[in-house]
Amino acid sequence: MEGGGVDHLAEERQKSRFDVDEMKIVWAGSRHAFEVSDRVARLVASDPAFRKDNRNLLSRKELFKNTLRKAAYAWKRIMELRLTEEEAAKLRFFIDEPAYTDLHWGMFVPAIKGQGTEEQQQKWLPLAYKMQIIGCYAQTELGHGSNVQGLETTATFDPQTDEFIINSPTLTSSKWWPGGLGKVSTHAVAYARLIVNGQDHGVHGFIVQLRSLDDHMPLPGITVGDIGMKFGSGAYNTMDNGVLRFDHVRIPRNQMLMRVLQVTREGKVVQSDVPRQLIYGTMVYVRQTIVSDASSALSRAVCIATRYSAVRRQFGSQKGGPETQVIDYKTQQSRLFPLLASAYAFRFVGEWLKWLYTDVTQRLQANDFSTLPEAHACTAGLKSLTTSATADAIEECRKLCGGHGYLTSSGLPELFAVYIPACTYEGDNTVLLLQVARFLMKTVSQLGSGKQPVGSTAYMSRAEHLMQCRCSAQRVEDWLKPDVVLEAFEARALRMSVACAQNLSKFSNPEEGFAELSADLAEAAIAHCQLIVVSKFVEKLQQDIPGQGVKQQLQTLCFVYSLHLLHKHQGDFLSTGCITPKQASLANEQLRSLYSQVRPNAIALVDAFNYTDHYLGSVLGRYDGNVYPTLYEDAWKDPLNDSVVPDGYHEYLRPVLKQQLRNARL
Numbered sequence: 001m002e003g004g005g006v007d008h009l010a011e012e013r014q015k016s017r018f019d020v021d022e023m024k025i026v027w028a029g030s031r032h033a034f035e036v037s038d039r040v041a042r043l044v045a046s047d048p049a050f051r052k053d054n055r056n057l058l059s060r061k062e063l064f065k066n067t068l069r070k071a072a073y074a075w076k077r078i079m080e081l082r083l084t085e086e087e088a089a090k091l092r093f094f095i096d097e098p099a100y101t102d103l104h105w106g107m108f109v110p111a112i113k114g115q116g117t118e119e120q121q122q123k124w125l126p127l128a129y130k131m132q133i134i135g136c137y138a139q140t141e142l143g144h145g146s147n148v149q150g151l152e153t154t155a156t157f158d159p160q161t162d163e164f165i166i167n168s169p170t171l172t173s174s175k176w177w178p179g180g181l182g183k184v185s186t187h188a189v190a191y192a193r194l195i196v197n198g199q200d201h202g203v204h205g206f207i208v209q210l211r212s213l214d215d216h217m218p219l220p221g222i223t224v225g226d227i228g229m230k231f232g233s234g235a236y237n238t239m240d241n242g243v244l245r246f247d248h249v250r251i252p253r254n255q256m257l258m259r260v261l262q263v264t265r266e267g268k269v270v271q272s273d274v275p276r277q278l279i280y281g282t283m284v285y286v287r288q289t290i291v292s293d294a295s296s297a298l299s300r301a302v303c304i305a306t307r308y309s310a311v312r313r314q315f316g317s318q319k320g321g322p323e324t325q326v327i328d329y330k331t332q333q334s335r336l337f338p339l340l341a342s343a344y345a346f347r348f349v350g351e352w353l354k355w356l357y358t359d360v361t362q363r364l365q366a367n368d369f370s371t372l373p374e375a376h377a378c379t380a381g382l383k384s385l386t387t388s389a390t391a392d393a394i395e396e397c398r399k400l401c402g403g404h405g406y407l408t409s410s411g412l413p414e415l416f417a418v419y420i421p422a423c424t425y426e427g428d429n430t431v432l433l434l435q436v437a438r439f440l441m442k443t444v445s446q447l448g449s450g451k452q453p454v455g456s457t458a459y460m461s462r463a464e465h466l467m468q469c470r471c472s473a474q475r476v477e478d479w480l481k482p483d484v485v486l487e488a489f490e491a492r493a494l495r496m497s498v499a500c501a502q503n504l505s506k507f508s509n510p511e512e513g514f515a516e517l518s519a520d521l522a523e524a525a526i527a528h529c530q531l532i533v534v535s536k537f538v539e540k541l542q543q544d545i546p547g548q549g550v551k552q553q554l555q556t557l558c559f560v561y562s563l564h565l566l567h568k569h570q571g572d573f574l575s576t577g578c579i580t581p582k583q584a585s586l587a588n589e590q591l592r593s594l595y596s597q598v599r600p601n602a603i604a605l606v607d608a609f610n611y612t613d614h615y616l617g618s619v620l621g622r623y624d625g626n627v628y629p630t631l632y633e634d635a636w637k638d639p640l641n642d643s644v645v646p647d648g649y650h651e652y653l654r655p656v657l658k659q660q661l662r663n664a665r666l
């Protein structure tokens with residue numbers, strides 16, 4: 001995407017055999033999405049106010065103030081340029097700095113939209129849209145995060161004053177972690193146990209004002225602050241994750257979000273026809289966005305590692321000629337290309353999940369709640385699968401870049417530090433897999449009852465066939481047949497689920513059985529989620545995809561993704577009898593040959609992500625491949641090089657050296 005100087009990767013770009021511009025549109029999702037993304041990315045890259053190469057050198061206070069400045073400036077530009085919601089979201093994305101705005105727009109607003117009544121939405125959303133109030137999502141407490149029903153904060157209805165009294169009864173009930181809470185938010189959607197007439201009605205959301213809109217001081221009864229430094233020096237420390245305690249804070253009754261459950265003036269608790277699970281709806285929404293974000297983070301790491309692997313040469317010089325580009329080593333390809341394929345796979349499954357979420361939202365508005373369990377299972381499972389894979393992949397990309405990958409200027413350490421909490425926030429990945437497993441066990445238990453499995457479990461309706469079918473692959477080429485690959489994944493997923501269900505049935509207490517078998521259940525959930533990703537990639541290929549060679553590249557990547565999973569999880573496929581050892585070896589042979597097909601197109605396939613050098617933030621991943629001079633120049637910019645002799649020489653080095661010298665003379 002960059003113009004200018006000598007392109008050290010030009011030869012690589014000429015090798016590619018497909019239309020990169022068309023692939024950029026496929027990656028973006030549509031021509032319109034590409035144009036918005038391209039325009040906004042350039043806008044951010046060209047504005048010095050959005051500089052980010054100095055983040056690691058700032059103290060926490062400077063870092064945080066810098067983030068406040070950027071967020072305020074971004075808001076000013078959004079207003080001045082009259083950006084649409086889509087453009088504003090892209091602007092925040094390309095600024096590439098975790099900030100309170102992520103939680104305001106990403107959780108506070110969606111929580112009010114999803115759980116507030118029409119009246120509540122009309123009151124609060126305009127204030128939030130204009131940023132006259134700034135909000136966060138205060139659910140997790142010091143003592144409980146995963147177990148939402150274990151939260152201890154209370155909201156007790158006082159019929160005399162028509163108010164709720166919000167209270168933190170114990171230390172462990174302190175809210176702990178919410179982003180944007182520590183120093184910024186004026187309001188929170190706080191989750192608390194609803195107590196009416198002494199009866200506990202479970203956890204619900206309440207809009208609570210935390211700070212004065214005049215001087216930003218905490219309101220009476222509110223204790224609030226930041227929870228301290230997190231992993232890495234810059235990274236997620238731009239965010240003010242916070243602690244919050246309530247000491248009998250009173251809020252009007254109409255600040256309880258009442259779409260699911262209402263409390264009347266008289267203190268009557270009325271359940272609407274909306275299911276209780278909708279209280280968890282914001283998490284479904286955010287998990288869906290996290291899947292798309294995974295493809296962004298992964299593609300970014302892969303872009304850096306791929307470009308650098310083409311620049312870097314080690315060994316293999318023939319007659320004084322150039323050494324081998326490390327990207328030409330089969331081991332490098334077998335570690336890198338599955339990650340490249342995963343980036344595309346996660347992009348497409350993210351697109352599908354967005355569609356699923358939109359569909360569920362429309363149904364919910366029409367009071368059709370039938371697809372909510374499916375949406376929960378898919379968002380939870382895919383969030384877990386894609387974030388775990390992406391976190392591992394970023395670290396793998398660092399290793400693929402050798403020693404230079406460990407330099408901050410490679411961009412990879414910061415990307416890793418910012419990204420890894422995605423495996424924990426919005427639901428710990430193992431806890432989420434167990435939610436998928438519950439859904440699978442329920443579906444398996446209903447097989448044969450006449451209730452047809454639908455959506456992502458529709459394959460289970462062919463249980464009779466899938467339980468006994470044998471894979472038909474006999475030659476290497478057979479592993480390029482989508483039906484053969486899909487059936488192997490379906491059979492493996494179903495057989496693992498059925499095996500768990502059979503083992504569960506041996507326990508007289510199902511919950512005890514579930515706990516005992518939870519490791520196997522989590523593996524069955526992974527198999528099911530991998531099947532979803534593979535099947536959505538295959539479905540994508542059934543669409544009309546214009547552009548010379550574009551579809552063929554995607555086909556290659558689809559098989560790289562599927563066959564590398566098959567290779568990695570051979571144990572599952574073999575032990576469930578879905579494939580034979582001979583077929584596993586044929587699949588591996590096919591995979592090796594696919595790597596050779598990816599090789600000439602690798603640089604163009606990462607160019608298709610259309611990332612600016614500003615967004616990539618990596619010397620190793622520069623578009624022009626001009627790595628060494630930039631690394632060399634950058635080293636001299638480090639503050640440690642401000643003076644030739646370091647501070648501390650006279651106090652701490654000279655005396656040691658002198659002492660050694662004296663000892664030597666003795």
Ligand SMILES: CCCCCCCCCCCCCC(=O)SCCNC(=O)CCNC(=O)[C@H](O)C(C)(C)COP(=O)(O)OP(=O)(O)OC[C@H]1O[C@@H](n2cnc3c(N)ncnc32)[C@H](O)[C@@H]1OP(=O)(O)O
Nearest residue numbers: 102106139145146147148149277280284289376425426427
């Ligand atoms: C542009 C946007 C940018 C966005 C930027 C964002 C930046 C990100 C920055 C970082 C931001 C980080 C921000 C943060 O981190 S915010 C905090 C996030 N916290 C969590 O994710 C907590 C995880 N825990 C849970 O979700 C629950 O407690 C679980 C689910 C584990 C248990 O639950 P529970 O104790 O109740 O027990 P149950 O298992 O009997 O379940 C009962 C029933 O409910 C159904 N069920 C469960 N869950 C859902 C659901 N979600 N939708 C629909 N249904 C659901 C379930 O299937 C079952 O149904 P059925 O079997 O009875 O029919």
Ligand SMILES: Cc1cc2nc3c(=O)[nH]c(=O)nc-3n(C[C@H](O)[C@H](O)[C@H](O)COP(=O)(O)OP(=O)(O)OC[C@H]3O[C@@H](n4cnc5c(N)ncnc54)[C@H](O)[C@@H]3O)c2cc1C
Nearest residue numbers: 137138139140144145146177178179421424425426427430
């Ligand atoms: C950077 C960051 C930002 C965050 N932002 C917010 C925010 O804005 N708002 C908010 O409310 N929260 C936020 N959180 C909190 C986050 O949602 C929780 O940390 C997360 O849900 C995990 O919960 P936990 O910390 O209680 O983990 P725990 O549940 O204590 O997990 C510890 C271990 O126990 C295991 N475990 C737990 N339960 C089970 C089980 N039933 N079966 C098997 N294993 C289990 C887990 O797999 C894990 O290995 C944030 C967290 C982070 C790190």
